[in-house]
Amino acid sequence: MSHSPLRLVIFDVDGTLVDSQAHIVAAMDAAYGGLGMQPPPRETVLSIVGLSLPVAMAQLSPELDTEAQEALVEGYKNSFSSLRSTGAPEQMSPLYPGAREVIDALLARDDVLVGIATGKSRRGLDHLLAAHGLTGAFVTEQVADHHPSKPHPSMVLTALAETGVEARDAVMIGDTSFDMEMGRAARVRTLGVSWGYHPTETLTRAGAGAIVDRYADLPAAIERIWES
CATH class of the missing domain: 1.10.150 (DNA polymerase; domain 1)
Incomplete structure (x- = not known):
């Protein structure tokens, strides 16, 4: 009996997890x-x-x-x-509705790792995670201090290296064309969210594998992307 591969879900932060x-x-x-x-x-x-x-x-x-x-x-x-x-x-940067439930559900899975790739600084991300009680929740945290700016694939490639997950088993979730282009450059799947700062047509043009309109739809969309 073959085991399903370990998978990695990478979240952007601003416009994806929090409305900052x-x-x-x-x-x-x-x-x-x-x-x-x-x-x-x-x-x-x-x-x-x-x-x-x-x-x-x-x-x-x-x-x-x-x-x-x-x-x-x-x-x-x-x-x-x-x-x-x-x-x-x-209050300054609240989590989007449904974000906490989806993160908690993903964190509870044995076959999924959850990470972050953000344009925020290390200090900025640390403050934000602490404010939302998420310190230590993410297995890999890539920040602007240590990488070229998005859409360079460095953040995603480093997340893959840190977790040992294959590119085909990872998905980048974000609200901007920079996230989609970064994911594609690293050869991972991409999933756009419509509640952030770039219009959905911009995400589609940048190569989003799919786009969701609410957090409740995200888990099923992730499964569909991996099955495709």
Whole structure:
């Protein structure tokens, strides 16, 4: 009797597990305001969520020199941190409805490992997981500090290496084209979620294997992807 392979489910964080848009937009407004500049529109800011900060700032303000872009990065980090200390993290970045139940169900399975691949910093992720009582829940946690920005496949490849799971037995779940492109570049399955920061047609164009509209539909969608 052959055993089913060990499988890995990798979650993006912002826009996938947690709705951090209020926190992100407020920090971005403060970063630009601190330099006496007009911040980009909300939709533009949300379109770069998932990218590492230096890459994000270069996309938001390509006309600025490197020094000014670096000042924006520092301003954003400082604003994000101070906002986190003044507001309850679970309110600033709440879990999406149904996320906890799906994570708990996946964690309870013997044949599935659960990981994270995020554009957040190590410090930012640690704060968030602690706020939601999820410290230590994920077997592999890939953060922006140690990798090139998404959509480079480094985060997913490292997660595979750390867990020993084959690419064909892993799935990347995210809300942006960066997540889908990263997953495809690492040769893992991809699953898009419609409640995040990129429109579903963007996810489809980026190669999402399937798209779900609510967390309750995620477990069945994962099974279908592995069966295909």
